[in-house]
Structure formats: C-alpha cells, structure tokens
Amino acid sequence: MRRGKALPLAPAANATAPYNEGFEYNKNNTMRRPFFFLSALCCALLFSTARAADEQPVDATGIAKRVAPCMACHGKEGRAAPDGYYPRIAGKPAGYLYNQLVNFREGRRKQYPLMTYMVQHLSDAYLHEMAEFFAAQHVPYPPPLRIDVSAATLERGRALAMNGDPARKVPACIACHGEKLTGVNPNIPGLLGIPRDYINAQFGAWREGMRRAVAPDCMGDIARSLSLEEISAASAWLASQPAPADPAPAASIKLPLACGSAVPPEGK
Ligand code: HEC
Ligand code: HEC
Numbered sequence: 056m057r058r059g060k061a062l063p064l065a066p067a068a069n070a071t072a073p074y075n076e077g078f079e080y081n082k083n084n085t086m087r088r089p090f091f092f093l094s095a096l097c098c099a100l101l102f103s104t105a106r107a108a109d110e111q112p113v114d115a116t117g118i119a120k121r122v123a124p125c126m127a128c129h130g131k132e133g134r135a136a137p138d139g140y141y142p143r144i145a146g147k148p149a150g151y152l153y154n155q156l157v158n159f160r161e162g163r164r165k166q167y168p169l170m171t172y173m174v175q176h177l178s179d180a181y182l183h184e185m186a187e188f189f190a191a192q193h194v195p196y197p198p199p200l201r202i203d204v205s206a207a208t209l210e211r212g213r214a215l216a217m218n219g220d221p222a223r224k225v226p227a228c229i230a231c232h233g234e235k236l237t238g239v240n241p242n243i244p245g246l247l248g249i250p251r252d253y254i255n256a257q258f259g260a261w262r263e264g265m266r267r268a269v270a271p272d273c274m275g276d277i278a279r280s281l282s283l284e285e286i287s288a289a290s291a292w293l294a295s296q297p298a299p300a301d302p303a304p305a306a307s308i309k310l311p312l313a314c315g316s317a318v319p320p321e322g323k
Contacts, residue, residue, distance in 0.1 A: 118188050125185070132192040135250075142253055148304050149183075149190035150241030154268065154316050156182040163267040166260045196248035196298035204291045212292025215285060216246075225280055226311040228289065231273070236293070238304035242317050245304060251294035258286045269315035276312070 126133065128141045135143035144152060158164040159171045160182070174182065202209075216236070219227035229236060231243055238245035246254070260266035261278035268274060278286070310317060 118184050122185055122188055125189075129189075132194045133189045134192070134194045135197075140252075143196075143248065144189045145192035145194050146302060147190060147244050148238055148240050148242060149186045151238070151244045151316075152189055153183055153186035154242060156186060158266075158268065163269075164260075165265045166256070193302075196302070199248075199295050199297055200250070202251060202291045202295045204288075208288045209292050209295065211285065212288035212290070215281075215289045216292060223280065225277065228293075230311045231308065231314065231317075233305040233308060235299050235301075235305070236296075237299055237302050239308045239317075240304045240306060243304070243308070243314075245302060246293050247296050248298040248302070249294065251290045254290040254293060255286065258290070269318075271313045271315050273310075273312045273314035273317075 125144075128136065129144050130136045130141065133143065133145035135141060135145075155164065156174050156177075157179070159167075160174045160177070162171065164170070215225070216228040219225045219230065228246060231239070232246050233239050233243070236246045257266060258278045258281075261272075261275045264275075266275075281289070
C-alpha cells in the first residue's frame with residue numbers, strides 16, 4: 056500500500072537549491088502549499104493508472120480527470136502557476152513532455168524528487184497519454200516580466216540566442232529551438248514565455264549533472280560551454296521577450312549538433 060510510504064519532503068526542499076541563487080521567489084508560499092495535496096495526488100495517480108509491469112491499456116476517456124492532480128502544481132490546464140516556480144507544460148511539444156516524464160522516471164532529471172515519485176510506476180503508454188493531453192492545451196501566455204539588467208547584458212543575451220558564438224563554436228539557440236524560438240516538433244521545446252528563474256535553474260541543473268537527456272546530451276554540452284554571465288544574459292533576454300502571436304512549434308529543423316533527445320521516441 057503506497058499510502059504508507061513517507062513523502063520525500065526533505066529531498067524536495069533541497070531541490071529548490073538551483074532556484075535560490077539570487078532569484079526572487081517566495082519559498083514559503085511555493086513550497087508549503089503543494090504538500091497539502093500530495094498524499095491525495097500521489098494516491099489518485101497510482102491507483103488510477105497502469106503499472107509499468109502490467110502494461111495494461113489505459114482508459115483514454117478518463118485522461119482529463121486523471122491529470123487533474125498535475126494541475127495542483129502546474130496550474131490550470133498546465134499553464135504554470137502565477138509564482139513562476141512550477142513550469143508551464145501546456146502546449147509544449149508532446150515528444151518533449153514525454154521525454155521529460157521518462158527522464159524523471161529513469162532518474163536523469165533529479166532536481167525535484169516529487170516529480171520522479173509521481174511517475175516512477177507509470178507505464179510508457181500512460182506517460183504518452185499525459186504528454187499528449189498537455190501538448191494539446193493551448194492556453195494564453197503571461198505577459199513578460201520587466202527584467203532589471205543593463206542594455207549591454209540584454210544585447211549579449213540576444214546575440215547568443217540569435218547568433219551563438221561562432222568563434223567558440225557555440226550554436227545559436229534558434230539553430231535548435233526554431234527561428235521564432237517556439238520549439239520544433241516533436242521533441243524540442245520553445246524558449247519564450249518561460250520565467251527567467253526556471254531557465255537559470257535548468258542551466259544550473261545541466262551543469263551540475265542534475266538534469267540529463269538521452270546521450271548525446273547537447274543541452275548539457277551547451278550549458279557547460281557558457282559562462283554564468285552568458286547564461287544569465289541569455290535568460291534575461293529570453294524572459295523579456297513577448298510570447299509569439301503563433302506559438303506553434305516549427306515542423307522540422309536541421310540541428311547543428313547531435314541531440315539524443317531530439318530523436319523521435321520509439322513507437323512514434
Ligand atoms: C507537487 C508539485 C507537482 C506536481 C503534483 C506535478 N509536478 Fe510536474 N513538475 C513540478 C516541478 C517543480 C517541476 C520542475 C522540476 C525541475 O526543475 O526539474 C516539474 C516538471 C515537470 C515537467 C517538465 C517540464 C519541462 O518543461 O521540462 C513535466 C513534463 C511535468 N512536470 C509533468 C507533470 C505531470 C504530467 C504531472 C501529473 C502526473 C505533474 N507534473 C505533477 C512539480 C509538480
Ligand atoms: C544543438 C541544439 C540546441 C541548441 C543550440 C540549444 N538547445 Fe536548448 N534544448 C535542446 C534540446 C534537444 C532540448 C530538450 C532537452 C531534453 O529533452 O531534456 C533543449 C531544452 C532546453 C531548455 C529546457 C526547457 C524546459 O522547458 O525545461 C532550455 C531552457 C533551453 N534548451 C535553453 C537553450 C538556450 C538558452 C540556448 C542558447 C544559448 C539553447 N537552449 C540552445 C537543443 C538545443
């Protein structure tokens with residue numbers, strides 16, 4: 056009976072570390088609230104879904120109901136909570152969302168143990184279904200936040216995003232995330248409408264090995280090839296851009312580096 060298992064409260068609190076470095080978010084507000092929901096959430100998920108071992112078919116008609124617990128953290132329809140701590144999952148490419156759920160399950164993403172805990176017994180088929188559900192939610196993006204950095208920093212960030220640094224063979228963000236930075240189907244996410252803290256936290260996690268993708272892990276390589284100042288400049292510029300009028304991911308792209316996670320998942 057899984058209800059008896061202790062929730063991993065201590066690791067979850069540690070997992071906020073990458074978010075803490077110089078960023079403003081209210082730890083008390085963001086971290087306490089979800090725990091009220093948690094035992095109910097985890098049990099609802101675990102009791103209503105196929106276990107990986109059984110690989111039972113899941114009931115497609117009930118998916119909206121079964122992902123309701125996810126929205127307690129990720130916001131209505133997965134649009135992200137107003138505090139910016141829980142990432143938006145609505146409208147991200149389905150293959151990308153699926154890969155992340157597998158990354159949490161397989162221990163390649165370790166920043167937030169509660170995510171791993173929630174998906175660790177779920178089958179591939181069920182993870183696909185959840186990914187498809189959230190990818191199909193097209194809900195509005197929040198307006199960009201005003202970011203207090205110098206014009207020179209913003210320009211450095213823009214240059215990295217649009218041109219990369221050819222002298223050091225660092226490709227531009229747009230070379231993989233799409234010309235309009237709205238991502239590329241099926242596996243590459245867009246970079247607009249994402250809070251700066253979240254972008255910085257992900258770069259921190261790649262550099263520390265707390266976030267990995269299937270090898271070759273191109274984002275890990277890129278994160279390690281940029282300085283902290285460059286990451287901070289890129290995140291400031293990205294987060295200050297308005298979300299695009301048409302956030303649809305591009306259909307395809309020729310990547311400048313191999314990315315294991317950009318290969319469509321098996322069976323797709
Ligand atoms: C207790 C709060 C909580 C609940 C409930 C929760 N999540 Fe998460 N989720 C998070 C946090 C925090 C992150 C970011 C962790 C990180 O930085 O790696 C995250 C990350 C993700 C990501 C990766 C997003 C990205 O852009 O890379 C996906 C996908 C995701 N969650 C899906 C789900 C689904 C599906 C459910 C329901 C089964 C769910 N989450 C339930 C807190 C939660
Ligand atoms: C060589 C291709 C490539 C380049 C260049 C690249 N990315 Fe990525 N990026 C990816 C892939 C592939 C993923 C998905 C990784 C995964 O599945 O975990 C990703 C994921 C991300 C994410 C995670 C989004 C989320 O919702 O969690 C962020 C943030 C990101 N990239 C930022 C950047 C920035 C900023 C740049 C430019 C400085 C950049 N990337 C350049 C391929 C690339």
